[in-house]
Amino acid sequence: MMKTHIGRKLAGTTAAMLCAAALLQAPAIVSAASYSSSEWAIKDSYEARQIGLIPDKVWGNFQSAITRAELSGVIVRLYERLTNSKAPAAATNPFKDTKDADVLKASALGIIGGTGAGKFSPDAAVTREQLAVMLYNTLVKAGLQEEINGDKAAAFVDSGAIASWAVEAVNKLAAAGIMQGAETKSGLQFQPKASVTREQVFVLANRIAKNTGPSYVDSEYALLDAVEQHGKPIILQDARTKQIYDQALRINSEIIKPGMTEFDKELAIHDYIVLHTAYDYDNYLAGTIPEDSYSAYGVFFKGTAVCQGYAYAAHLLLELAGIDSQIVSGTANGISHAWNKVNIGGEYYNLDVTWDDPVPNVEGRTMYAYFNVTDEQLADDHKWEMDKFPSATATAANYYESKGLVVRSAEEMKERLKAAISSRSETVTFRVDYEGDVQADMMDTIFSGGTVSQFSYSYNGTVFVVTLTYDS
Known part of the structure; x- marks a missing residue:
């Protein structure tokens, strides 16, 4: 009955940006292997490339030192990604040693500055302290300074070697966990004068974009993840997904009232789905289930769905109402099935809206047999990988327990x-x-x-x- 599934909710998007070793050492003498990406950087580097953070001229030679002009290209694209807006073209050129468009854009934004005497030194290698300043300025210019108010203050034994113009940026990024130091015999070192490789910048840019910028959504599957990042802007790039998202917002605006408890909100969402959806039983029996029935689109616009559509719709409405939801996939009576796990009042419960909807459909009837049940209760007819999800043992928010029934x-x-x-x-x-x-x-x-x-x-x-x- 289910075609695809989400294994579990993504971990929280903290600013765990890069392992300590990744940004510590100056690049070694370039060898043949240096042209390939290091194993630890492959995934992030290609993700950064895919979302448009890496200029064509910078892609490749991953372990070589990145230059100031090359970094400017990445920085400008990171700024555009974080703000969902194009960096304006520079009106003037303050430098006499470069006409690079990205350098001029970054300069006009106030993200980068020159090296003195009207020069930018575009081919000079970027140091760690320079990188810290450019990244910090990018985040501030994008209006995301609140996202980097971390509390992981680091005491670097070489702090005296950090240039005065870089101290604030280094401290802010270190506290947020974006740039870290290296443990040495003498203590934790930042190594401010060490140069930075291209792949190190690629990884940092990608993780900053994912963890602090808006969520770019081009599919319903991506939307299911994006709504979990409460308070994070969502940029919708797909017309059908936008329809789903807008309809979810509209539904919640109608059914979620001021002063409602988490339980009340969950109940309103459960009842809305049950009362406005019929299980697509005929197509299920015939083996002709349409794509819409596997989607929240089927619930919101067609009034018919199978378990995956129910679970997706519930997840969207719950998360948009501020309730932690996870989509669980497993089996029910031996048949592939999907449902939700929800956090109500700090405790986890199982919510199976599909199995609370009568088959065949009975208009106007609501049931609550699978509204906030324990793992033990659900395991009578459901099976799933329990160790991959929070355990559900509480009974206080079970519908029948709470109603004295x-x-x-x-x-x-x-x-x-x-x-x-x-x-x-x-x-x-x-x-x-x-x-x-x-x-x-x-x-x-x-x-x-x-x-x-x-x-x-x-x-x-x-x-x-x-x-x-x-x-x-």
Whole structure:
């Protein structure tokens, strides 16, 4: 029933930018191997290239020292990525030794400066302290200085060697974990005069773009990750994904009210999906499930979906409402299935909206058998890799527990039914938490009073909904 899945939520985007060793040493004498990327830098380097951070003229010779002009090209593109805007062309050229367009743009932005006497020294190797200043200026110019207010202050034993014009930038980036030092026999060193390689800059630029800049979203899958980064701007690059995102915002604006608790928000989202979606059962049986049914698009615009679509829609609405959600993939009764794990009040629960939606569809009916259940309860009919997700053991936010609708003995269930019959209630809902013949207990109680002419019941797992008809 599911085509693709998200294994688990991404780790938090802290400023864990680069391992200490990566930006410590001046490049060694270039050898044949120096033209290839180091293993630790391959992934980030190619990601940086893919998202447009690396100019064509800088791509390659990964382990060679990067020059001031080359770094300017990366810096300008990083600024544009962080701000989602083009750097303006420079009106004038303050340097007499370069006409490089990227250098002039970076200069006009106030990100870089000259080396004195009207010179920029475009071919000079970049030092670590120069890199710190350029990166810091880029983040400040992009309006992201709050993103680098870290608390990991480093005490470098060679701090006296850092130029006065670089001290603030070095301290800020070190505290944020963006640039680090090397542990030596004499202590932690920053090595401000050491030069920097191209691949080191590629890695830093990519991680800064990912961790501090906006999320660029070109697919629904990317959107599922992006909404987890609360407060981070989302740049939508795909029309269909934009439709999904805008509709999710619209739905939440209608159903999420001021003063709602996390539980209330989750309940509103659960009910919206159940009441506005029918499981795509006919296509499932025929093996003709359309792409839309695997997507939140099916829930939001078609009113039909399979489990993946339910889970995706729930994830988007929950995260946009400020509730931590994870998409879980596994099986239910041996069939591929997807659901959500949510954090309510600091505790994790399982939420399976699909299995709370009747099949075939019953318009207007909501059930809560799989609303915030424990791992133990869910494991009766679901299987997944439990060790990859937070454990769910709490019961306080379970729907039936929170509403006082759990019966833990036959006697308690019978008393609940007697009270309903006495008040001539037409429906009774409860969750059974005892071993025994529930149907027999119900019939014995319902017909012993003599006022019920007929009854019917439906159940989902251990949750029963009893409908009563009385003698006139």
